[in-house]
Amino acid sequence: MIRVLVVEDDFRVAQVHVGFTTRVDGFTVAGTARTAAEARSFLAAQPVDLVLLDSYLPDTPGLDLLAELSVDTIMLTAASDTTSVRLALARGALNYLVKPFTAEQLGDRLAAYRRYRAVFAGRHNLAQDEIDRVWRLLHDGDRPAVPKGQSPVTVHLVIEALRHAAEPRTAAEIADELGISRATAQRYLAALARDGAAEMRLRYGATGRPEHRYRWLAAS
CATH class of the missing domain: 3.40.50.2300 (Response regulator)
Known part of the structure; x- marks a missing residue:
């Protein structure tokens, strides 16, 4: 605490x-x-x-x-x-x-x-991107909670899905879980990554094509 x-x-x-x-x-x-x-x-x-x-x-x-x-x-x-x-x-x-x-x-x-x-x-140490x-993150609370054009309900659902995930998730997985389009899930996940609340990493799947996978970074 x-x-x-x-x-x-x-x-x-x-x-x-x-x-x-x-x-x-x-x-x-x-x-x-x-x-x-x-x-x-x-x-x-x-x-x-x-x-x-x-x-x-x-x-x-x-x-x-x-x-x-x-x-x-x-x-x-x-x-x-x-x-x-x-x-x-x-x-x-x-x-x-x-x-x-x-x-x-x-x-x-x-x-x-x-x-x-x-x-x-x-x-003990932080890389520049982490700094x-x-x-x-420190001033995340200063901005309006929901970016223009985004639904507060959808923001909440995407955050909760990512926050309680046992491992990093793709936009397609979040979209399937919430019943929204992949493009919509991708847009909301990308916004969370830009704000520093989530981390996006590339992982190469079985097809050899890179997948964007998102992990919740903010404390629960």
């Missing part, structure tokens, strides 16, 4: 963020802090994987606290001015979400972060 610390001075808002976070598979809220001092004390006592950080704290600005942190951080703040956004990114924030936001908007970013972390699991994919 990915352990999260919510740093937010408003108790009611903090509880909303806790509720949003715990709805996302793979995440648990380790605690909350209402001040920078409380956050420092908590992190010294029990390290976490991710901090959800507000900019406006009563003792130290959240952006100043961010500069001290050596843990992954996503900013959740009402500050939308360009100076705050640029400072947050320069000081290491992995993402920036402006209040008010929905559970779905935060959930999308947390799911993208989960996929981002999965790439590093058990790895490029890491950056794409």
